[in-house]
Amino acid sequence: MKISKICCIGAGYVGGPTMAVIAQKCPHIQVTVVDINQARIDGWNDENLENLPVYEPGLDAIVAEARGRNLFFSTDVNKAIKEAEMIFISVNTPTKTYGEGRGQAADLKWIELCARQIAAAAESDKIVVEKSTLPVRTAEAVKDILDNTGHGNKFQILSNPEFLAEGTAVEDLLAPDRVLVGGEMSPEGREAMQALVDIYAHWVPRERILTTNVWSSELSKLTANAFLAQRVSSINSISELCERTEADVSEVGRAIGADSRIGPKFLQASVGFGGSCFQKDILNLVYICRRFGLIEVADYWEQVIKMNDHQKARFAKNIISHLYNTVSGKKIAMLGWAFKKDTNDTRESAAIYVADHLLRENAKLCIYDPKVSKEQILNDLNYLNTRTPEENEAMVEIVTDPYQACKDSHAIAVLTEWDEFKDYNWDIIYSSMLQPAQLFDGRNFLDHDKLQEIGFRTFTIGKIIPPVKPYKEVLNA
Ligand code: NAD
Ligand code: UDX
Numbered sequence: 001m002k003i004s005k006i007c008c009i010g011a012g013y014v015g016g017p018t019m020a021v022i023a024q025k026c027p028h029i030q031v032t033v034v035d036i037n038q039a040r041i042d043g044w045n046d047e048n049l050e051n052l053p054v055y056e057p058g059l060d061a062i063v064a065e066a067r068g069r070n071l072f073f074s075t076d077v078n079k080a081i082k083e084a085e086m087i088f089i090s091v092n093t094p095t096k097t098y099g100e101g102r103g104q105a106a107d108l109k110w111i112e113l114c115a116r117q118i119a120a121a122a123e124s125d126k127i128v129v130e131k132s133t134l135p136v137r138t139a140e141a142v143k144d145i146l147d148n149t150g151h152g153n154k155f156q157i158l159s160n161p162e163f164l165a166e167g168t169a170v171e172d173l174l175a176p177d178r179v180l181v182g183g184e185m186s187p188e189g190r191e192a193m194q195a196l197v198d199i200y201a202h203w204v205p206r207e208r209i210l211t212t213n214v215w216s217s218e219l220s221k222l223t224a225n226a227f228l229a230q231r232v233s234s235i236n237s238i239s240e241l242c243e244r245t246e247a248d249v250s251e252v253g254r255a256i257g258a259d260s261r262i263g264p265k266f267l268q269a270s271v272g273f274g275g276s277c278f279q280k281d282i283l284n285l286v287y288i289c290r291r292f293g294l295i296e297v298a299d300y301w302e303q304v305i306k307m308n309d310h311q312k313a314r315f316a317k318n319i320i321s322h323l324y325n326t327v328s329g330k331k332i333a334m335l336g337w338a339f340k341k342d343t344n345d346t347r348e349s350a351a352i353y354v355a356d357h358l359l360r361e362n363a364k365l366c367i368y369d370p371k372v373s374k375e376q377i378l379n380d381l382n383y384l385n386t387r388t389p390e391e392n393e394a395m396v397e398i399v400t401d402p403y404q405a406c407k408d409s410h411a412i413a414v415l416t417e418w419d420e421f422k423d424y425n426w427d428i429i430y431s432s433m434l435q436p437a438q439l440f441d442g443r444n445f446l447d448h449d450k451l452q453e454i455g456f457r458t459f460t461i462g463k464i465i466p467p468v469k470p471y472k473e474v475l476n477a
Helices: 015-025 038-045 059-066 077-083 109-121 138-149 169-174 187-200 214-245 249-257 278-291 295-322 350-360 374-384 389-395 402-406 419-423 426-432 448-454 471-476
Strands: 005-009 030-034 071-074 086-089 126-130 155-159 179-183 209-213 331-335 364-368 396-398 411-414 438-441 457-460
Touching: 005 015, 005 077, 005 109, 015 030, 015 059, 015 071, 015 086, 015 169, 030 077, 038 071, 059 169, 077 109, 086 109, 109 126, 109 138, 126 138, 126 187, 138 155, 138 214, 155 187, 155 214, 179 187, 179 214, 187 209, 209 214, 214 249, 214 278, 214 295, 278 295, 295 350, 295 411, 295 438, 295 457, 331 350, 331 402, 350 364, 350 374, 364 402, 374 389, 374 396, 389 396, 402 426, 426 448, 448 457
Parallel strands: 005 030, 005 086, 030 071, 086 126, 126 155, 179 209, 331 364, 331 411, 364 396, 411 438, 438 457
Antiparallel strands: 155 179
8 A cells, every 4th residue: 555645643742853754755745744733833834944843953954845845734634634544643642630540641632532533534544653652552442433433434553653852853763773563463454554664664774664563562662761761760879879989970871881781871860851751651651550450560660750750859959958058049040941952842851840949949040941932931830830920930030141040140050961051151150150159960961170170169960079179269269
């Protein structure tokens, strides 16, 4: 079966970049990305590529090449469903905030809405592809809805989870470690899988395209994220021990990562992992295990989240203790708000929780991030409901100049590893701060020797850095 028209429901961080790359690599396929959010679609259609709703290095060029040729963004969901032979569902599946499974299970209401809308709008047989990350066995529910409400049209459900990481989405999509396609093992199921494999084969080597049954594919996505997050929590747990023993977590990471069985990636100790996926997907895994009565399995994975919460809190507490146990009324500069560099996404960013912790202690925050807007930062804080929006506005200043953020502050907390932070004139920043000028590097990536030479007292994760200049000397300088 040859696919000539694709529709993707959901124009977010996954739907947008994924479809842009498919359109670029398959100029003969018409790709229409639809969303109910008019502002998002307007952003994707904006002539000024700086206004695309998702910031990813290299994405603007791909959109510029394919948009209007065979890549389209629209809010007309029904039309795109009708026209397409293959429909990707790439809508959000956040943690439930109400009812049974609240705080753990994935909220599948948008998935069900999509299934119902596909069934209602379809006028011919369709291949429906789960691109969203879903609990294992969701395809069963999607198929049931489609088969019972789809006016006799035939539907094949495939699972094709997305493994891109934000900040490197384009790279990951152009050269994925693997593409995973799960489907029914019937002749029709295999034919549908082949149709999707043929699309990816336009640029992905065949041996990197794995096919499995649909349940393995669904579960592999949750498992991959759980394993990755577990590595971060594991190294973060060791970072705390390093701080007590004069071991250096970077050295430990390098030493264990050299073992080919362990490998060097994802061993960077940090203030804690963020992002829309890790926490949500592990919580979902924990919930599924509990529902099956697998208490030990659930407890095992839950610990990854507990460790991460501990790491975020530990970072904030460390700042407070070094500021003589009080940050009340003190200006603290926060550099970075995104959950990692090279993205404007802030979902579950460690910065949000560190900020909230400091605000509970009445700190005055001045925040700078190169890609995150003031509105987004305030939304993130307001969403926590710890204090009123007016209180957040009064306690938090958000600036577009990092030097202004640091001026007159007692301390700087670095929350995201943006490259530009390395190139700042730290001499100027140092002299504009209150003394002793303290810097807390939540990403372990600045040049601490240089910062200490300037006079900063620096603190980083998983390492004791004795101050080279005693406080007295700093005062007399
Ligand atoms: P997102 O929130 O950025 O985008 C989802 C979009 O779907 C939104 O724009 C929303 O308006 C739209 N939408 C919701 N219901 C709709 C409907 N009924 N009709 C039309 N549009 C609808 O989410 P995302 O980050 O792109 O994630 C999407 C899925 O992909 C999630 O399941 C997520 O777990 C998974 N995933 C995300 C990443 C990532 O890095 N963000 C990576 C891999 C997988
Ligand atoms: C993750 C998965 O990597 C990706 O495969 C999946 O499709 C979506 O979820 P993402 O959340 O975009 O991707 O970014 P990732 O690079 O995995 O980083 C997640 C968080 O872990 C970030 O906050 C990052 O700073 C942190 N991290 C990562 C560390 O603290 N240390 C590391 O060594 C690696």
